Amino acid sequence: MIFPKYSPRTIIGIILLIIFPFFTYSHWFAYSRVVSTLVTKVKSIVTEQTLRTNENSMNINANIKKPTPIGDFISPINPIYYEQRFKHLKSEVPKDKIVGYMTDRGGVYSKPIDWWLTQYVLTPLVIYRDIDRELIIGNFSNSEIISKITPDTIYCSNFYPSNQEIMNKLSNERGLLLIGPKHSATAHVTQGSDGGIMKCSSVNNLILLKDFGDGVALFKRGKAK
């Protein structure tokens, strides 16, 4: 016997506990970004070497596109990216203010995550998810949207999955649809003839104070007409 001092049950039990971590970590590593990045890098190096070999053997001086370095990619839902986008706005707004917030619902900005990240990078500025404030921060997919904003394009709603379908439908029908959610309406929004979202009543005279680029803007609300 290999382990004469233990009963077979004990040996099986301990071996199971020994094998288990290998199983769990192999599972994890398969999905790990570090490992997948490493695998992609290795593959790209292998591909590049193969191409070079082919290039040398065939003596072709074609411009071969080099693989993009993996590390250069920054996810848009990333605090570091948000820090970069909002760094100029930070100095323009007094930190003891409570400001409003407005966003478009396209692309990555369609979820509350964008508001949380904006709040995170602009802390201690308090950002309410409404547009009933003197100053309103705009966080858009791109800067082109800023020139298209009119009172008719701004609606009030919360971002809940159940509202998503309605918002998609309205967006398809009307084109641009900006959402300035109502503060403290924590449950599903049930008011409004559009089945869950409603026109914000106080968006007239929205003045663009500064466009910071990359979809970041600061607005001031004038008096209602």
Added chain:
Amino acid sequence: MIFLIMLSFIISIATGYFFTVSLLPDRQVASFSYALLKICLSIGVGLGITSCLFFLWLITFNPDTFTLIVFDSFLLIASIILFKYMIRFNNNSLLIKTTLPDAYLKPSWLISVVVALFLIFLGGTVIIFLIKSIKTPHGYLDAIIAWNMRARFLFRGGELWETAFSVLTDHPLLIPGTIARIWYYIGSDTTIVPIIVAFLFTFSTVGLLYSSVSILRGRSQGVLAGLLLLSTVIFLQSGINQVGDVPVGFFYLATIVLFHLKDNLSKGKNDFTLILAGITAGLASWTKSEGSLFIVSIVVASALIFLPKKGFKKYIKDLLIWGIGLIPILAAVIYFKTQIASPSYVLDQGWTGIINKLADPTRYLIITQMMVRTLVTFGDGVLFLLALYLILMGKKYIIRDDIVTTFSIIVLCFMLIGYFSIYLINPVDLSFVVKVSFKRLFLQLWPAIIFIFFMIVKPPIIINDCSVDGNMDKLVNAKNQC
């Protein structure tokens, strides 16, 4: 900056150390496991108490670094005085009733493999933790929203820090307070601090689990328990993500371990260990709102188990001693929840909404299905592994003799019932909430579950020269006869 970071952590951990050693029983024989247990407890207790005092400092003074350092120094001096004072009265000693000394378990090839594997995995997870944390220094989104953003408000907000809680949920402030306190020391909100805090809690949990099981059930069991926790990838991932589930899990484990240690006391009549258990339970509620449920579970479970066994007088006495540690921290939690934090969104729906949800049978079905599904898939099916291991090794647990283990099991059952009840009345999309949160709620209990599991299961005992297999009592007798 590094000096100030180290100073702030040293003050915290030293304060925790003096509190811990003042209240823990003395072990007659020097033991690595017991020293490690004290250090791990000191880290959690120290960070917890100083974050609580930081909150007190915030609501009392205008925030500035100098007064904070003075405030912290007074706390450290107070803990040293307490240590000097308590050492005279703390005449308890820890005599493990239920475990063989490690010497009885001869070093074996198989256990050496497990120890080596444990050390390799420990080293590996430390490296993974550091690499991943450097790549995502702000943590996972939940950590950003729930903890790091609060810490930024506490630090960057200055005197206006309270306004932040108009947009933040009602999670308590152990983690943000710890982070912001250290940021005040260094005067900068570097992301290194939350990484260090997450690192300390993650590996203190491993250390506490290893050391406590080693003390109570032998070193081989401790290593297996530690290995099992390190094998749970979601535990490590949550640590890297800087979410609050690992720290609150640490305090759950610490409280349950302290109840077990208290059960192994001999000599002396002062149950100071219970005061420490009160502190750790209070710190659980200062970490996350679920910690309050833990306190209720302990009170109810102790009434069910200890009241019939010990009698009313002894039960109330123990409860009051436990309350000495608990109440100051609970007072901070209550003050924060009632005076500063926004009310919980669960209560926004009013009583009619709650009663309607309670009367809806489909909600019970959905929650049960989702919870069972999560348990089956948790940690790559680790619960099946535990069941199989228990069948193979057998159990040494007898309810009549080991009421503390029964008490611990009931506490965890009440926690699960509590989670179920909160899901029932939760106003947000039910399937979505259970799916995303139950895995992490269960993770909070996971270190304590492993601990209790190794209290129940038989250790891998060597068939020694006297041909005794499995039964510890027989082994002890046989050893004596040998």
